[in-house]
Amino acid sequence: MSTSIHVELWQVAASLALVAVAAAISFWQRADLERDILVATGRSIVQLTLVGYAIKLIFDVDSIWLVLLLLAVMVFFGAITARHRAAKVPDSFGPLLTALALAGAGTLGLVVALGIFDPTPRYLIPVGGMVIGNSMTASAVALNRLGDEMADARARIEATLALGATAREAAAPTVRRSLRSGMIALIDSTKTTGLIFFPGTMVGMLLAGASPTDAVRLQLILLYTLLGSVSISALTATLLAYRHFFTPAAQLREL
């Protein structure tokens, strides 16, 4: 699967023409997004360039510890980002951090153990980034839903507690729906992959000159890896976070 192409700097610069189109549309239609487009473009250049150098450094050093450190940093910032989406869940940082760490470690560990990928920076960093990014989205969506549902279903949950149900039993329908909403987006996009959109890895590999067979196979591996990681993260986040709505005496906390 070794492929390489060279992209010249002028090619990147030329693609900014499309950014100009976006800015022009915004200006013409008074969408008031020019500033955001500028900031987004600037940040993408700076962030990706820095990450590019970081990855180059890590590839050169070729140390598994450096890889783990980078993945840990991704998990940490992923949890911080997801926390904003889960604003209605009290103390959501802990569950999110655990969810992302478990999803990252679990899926990367499994694909390495199964011999699908070698435990080298070249595989672990890009796959780890995708796994953690998708896990972040899934757990954020799940906890966002959990926060809404716990507020909406408060009367029903308390009425169930009043029957002597445990917090877990009373929250079960809510936890189930939250888990579903965290997982459903990726399942749906997996269903339509290749029909409605071409996933990024495949596009990247085809552009880089890989054979379509290789591109498809690698894409399938990544899709299934993501399904696994998204399930682990959404499940972990909801199962840890729902407890924060209850006291040890199985009472609903006042929020």
Place this chain on the structure above:
Amino acid sequence: MLFELREVGLDRGGRAVLDSFSASVPEGSTAIVGPSGVGKSTLLRLLNRLADPDRGEIVYRGRPIATYEPLALRREVALVPQLPALLEGTVESNLRYAAELAEEELAVEATLARAGLDPSFAERDVDRLSVGEQQRAMLARALAQRPAVLLLDEPTSALDHAARDRIEAALAELRREQEVSIVLVSHDPEQARRLGDQVLEMPA
């Protein structure tokens, strides 16, 4: 004595929703009346530990209520909230859920009858019931656990006269059976007199 409340207080959002409230609630049927906002609903939630007081003490059948295991206590002291909140499914599936939690055998028809519902309600979907029917299904669900005490929070507040009369008839029958003690909260002094052996007033 069923419940004894000594100087009970509870704060929510920096405000006392219940303050230094003391009362004795005997076995039998007790109605608690008072204007809205004096903490009647809060009081009921304290009696089966859906909340715990910030101050004071509550004693249930001679033992501090805080020493009861909350889940077991709630199966023995059943609360029917002011607004019905059934689980998705049929009336029977709700009764079964409650009975299984309490590890009680369920006689569906008899339980429905005690709440004033005929046997045809067993198969009805809870989403297709009127509020009055849902409220009686909530009562039936509580009775499915064979509780020793029923806590009823404004059981007829959302209902029209006909629906109210049906609930009251069911409660009057339960009161005659004397198998279960009833603590009922109402904003309506007339209803309190109709349903309570004793009436307790909560000061505004």
